[in-house]
Amino acid sequence: MAKEETAKTKEAKKPAAKAVRHVVPFPEPQNVAIENVWPAVDDGRFSIRREPGDVVEVKADVFRHSHEKIAADVLYRRLGEKKWRRAPMSFVDNDLWAGSFVVDEIGYWEYTVEARTVSPEDVPSRADRVYELRVDPVYARCCAWYEMFPRSQGKVPGKSATWDDCRERLDDVCAMGFDTVYLTPIHPIGQTNKKGPNNSLHARPEDPGCPYAVGNTKGGWGDGGSKDLERTLGTPEQFRAFMAEAKRRGLRMALDVALNCSPDHPHVQTHPEWYFHEADGSIKFAENPPKKYEDIYPYDYFNENWKALWAEIRDMILHWVDQGFVCFRIDNPHTKPFQFWEWLIREVKLIHPEVVFLAEAFTRPKIMKRLAKVGFDMSYTYFTWRNEKQELEEYLRELTGEPLAETMRGIFFPTTPDIHPKILWNAPREAFMVRLMLAATTNSAYGMYNGFELCENEPFPGGIKDELANSEKYDFKVRDWNKPGNIKAFVARLNAIRRENPAMAEYTNLRFHYADNPQITCYSKRDAKTGNTMLFVVNLDPYHIQSAWCSFDMEALGLPSWGAWQVEDQLTGERYTWEGNRAFVKLDPKKSVGHALRIL
């Protein structure tokens, strides 16, 4: 009641009502209200994502005052088209209406909802805003990347491999069934403050340095910057022959983009204003606490001459597009402004809608989500650290469900040059098989870092960080790619299963089923159009035999809830006949880390 007194006191104090009349503008007449247009990301601030061939379902609450009959349409068009195309919406329930249209070309689209009174016919009412839809290439959702460290593809210890060595490795990449080759940075490597083996601060002259310290005016064939090639990898002609061979084999090429400059990068000389400066005028090196990168200078994206810097980076991307790269894996995008990415990605995609950007951000969830919203096609995820059944299933449900999947497509890498998770420290090959099977069969997009097929498992000295020992990031490395114990056949079989089953190409069709053992996870993927359905049962424990009773969501499998059904393991060829919605499964990791069952 005290509040009411306050209100009264205030009212008494206010000046006598002025004779101000008609201060609110009259509206544009609209008889129909349109609310809650869906799908929409942040009420239309960011575009939703689809792939060619997708049916875009649009829903909205549509209603008017009084009882007159109404009709509603989805309006849609390619960005830049003047005329809207129309798809009729139909009434669902409780003032909800729904309609759909098919997107057939990659690039930017727009959609909105329009409604009108049918009788008497009136002006069409429009939703408050136009929503954007970006249709990305199918390979932004369905792909298998092989991450190649170019200088480690050779045979001579203590020496860099060349593009010819890389070209020879394409046999292996194709035999394993990958469709994308992703190269870590290929530019001249800085020498000033270069890192030695195991990231040590003092390198010997013969150490090659880290390729993420980009730029060396003396190390390339041109200006030594981000459009140039590291000289020790071979000539530009060799590079072009490598790219041509990859293209001939139908492989997509992905390039690692590290927007860092070594102190030897030509921009440091030509554009010192593009960097941060210490009080004494010297250029600041990079930090990403607790990590320090003494060998690289970050750009200042809002320096006095920032527009020239942004244009230069765009031109660098377009240069590599012209050289044959279609995917760009961006190193640490979360240390650059979101606005920069929103501008850059749109700028590139308006010219080359086939180009795909992958965000290498391992940071806080909302930052990763924002990077997806501002335009990245794909994103690294926390998959590497999700090992227990419950955390794995929860995370996968979040990633592949609403609202996250409207903008973000996760790609699963079991390891990276920066991350060798504890679960693989000194672990047996079965542990590598479990993690690869999870990556390749839960997700339509996954990747494998070279060396994983050899089950490289030695942790960083002293276990002080989650990296491999003697990382090729700071050293030359020569491997026996056919070393006994390798899992290349298993990798090849997984990739074959992915290709042969349309259900594996979809991202949001993952469904989990109940298994009564915390070491056994059970999930399925189904393609509604073809009916193709894959059911997986994986033993998360690479050391012991585990068994479980599984209870299946039969609707998710496209099966009746009773009767017998048959499955065929695509890894072993074995067939099983199961009855009703339960089955007993026993997995010995020495024989099989999991079942990859096609429902017959």
Next chain:
Amino acid sequence: MAKEETAKTKEAKKPAAKAVRHVVPFPEPQNVAIENVWPAVDDGRFSIRREPGDVVEVKADVFRHSHEKIAADVLYRRLGEKKWRRAPMSFVDNDLWAGSFVVDEIGYWEYTVEARTVSPEDVPSRADRVYELRVDPVYARCCAWYEMFPRSQGKVPGKSATWDDCRERLDDVCAMGFDTVYLTPIHPIGQTNKKGPNNSLHARPEDPGCPYAVGNTKGGWGDGGSKDLERTLGTPEQFRAFMAEAKRRGLRMALDVALNCSPDHPHVQTHPEWYFHEADGSIKFAENPPKKYEDIYPYDYFNENWKALWAEIRDMILHWVDQGFVCFRIDNPHTKPFQFWEWLIREVKLIHPEVVFLAEAFTRPKIMKRLAKVGFDMSYTYFTWRNEKQELEEYLRELTGEPLAETMRGIFFPTTPDIHPKILWNAPREAFMVRLMLAATTNSAYGMYNGFELCENEPFPGGIKDELANSEKYDFKVRDWNKPGNIKAFVARLNAIRRENPAMAEYTNLRFHYADNPQITCYSKRDAKTGNTMLFVVNLDPYHIQSAWCSFDMEALGLPSWGAWQVEDQLTGERYTWEGNRAFVKLDPKKSVGHALRIL
């Protein structure tokens, strides 16, 4: 894989990339991202609602790229003020920040979120939009209305009461403890096609007609329209004496606004273009299927001369504000355009922010919600039809919770002139007491229609609709306001409990507790500032003794989970000592339909 082929085909077809560069405008630099500003209704399309003295808590996801420290403020101001006021936000968790400010005056306010990098200091980043907040009078949330049918307040059968009779009834209204008197329409009543008793189509000349058929050029003191008074209720001087007496007693006055014209309304002659027309040029009468209203013409809100109509209706409201009405109960707002309400309510409130609008809409949920969003302060609800425990508790949780309570304040009327629910057909006084206790103690805003205190229970002839028999809407009615069996003392006690306990003034503080009998509902309201806590246990069965074990949410009651506590029934004065979080309650409706317990 079929999709991928489609994509490739399309890519092949597209023209060679044009050398278009730099087509995306450079942004205004902002280092900090601000997302999910809360509270917000439809992403800020509509204003949120508060009352004076309220602390407005604002939350947002605030973060930037890289690792620099950031700070954030809530910006707020009265609408029209140039300068923003600031309240600092603090970090909560997972990039969520929160801050708050107090609103001290009714009217329109604005708020948004601003954030900046602390070191190096940079330009402030702003949220994408400014959000609106409307601070309404406290009586938009906390009030007890008495609905008075003016012509039925007299003593002479077959004759209309006068304003003098109404004035005499104010003793009763005040004795029962109501704070608002709400009058059904008081304007000249149309005679053409007027309705007879029980809504019959053929009235006798001596029948008074329905006051919702507004306007009679021969029936008032002026033009006979919506600014005029029905002549049979007495002179304008008598009316003013009634209004003055109500004001002297501190009662707020509410007026029923029926935007319908009888064929005798002066506008029918002066503005025939304001109505819908049949093909033959005659004016259409109103329909609200399945109901037909042959005695009234609806306005066409988008007629060729619509702006003049809207201005006329606004002037009519302002006229009655000048006469002393502060609340307007709008009849059937859902049959008029939402845009009209949004315009009208804003127009009136910018001049008279103390004016409150109540939507009498019993229609589909999304339409009722939209009326609240476009500006109505209060709304009728489905309370009348929520009688079973589960449906009652579910509905009350929805009404008083997020997101609905951001815009909609429900007011509970157990009955109205149009609705006499089945649960009260031929029901005993205990049934009336149960429904009134539920209305008055679950909700801070409630109202009672005159005659309810006399437990009028006779259904419409043949039970063909949920209305009272012999409704005063179509007839003269004389009542004995002190008829034996009345529940006036119970009404007075409930209103006293509402006044004496600050917890009863709040709308969103309702919490339900578990009771193991479906006929017993248990709920509490607590005022955090004073600690005042009321606990209610109500027997929904007016016919039988019911008992239950109640299990209390002790935190909601502000009590520790163990130990003894004492309560005092504010209806009977009895005290009980309870132990821990469970208690046994037995209610005999003949003695008490419920407990209204203050925690001591």
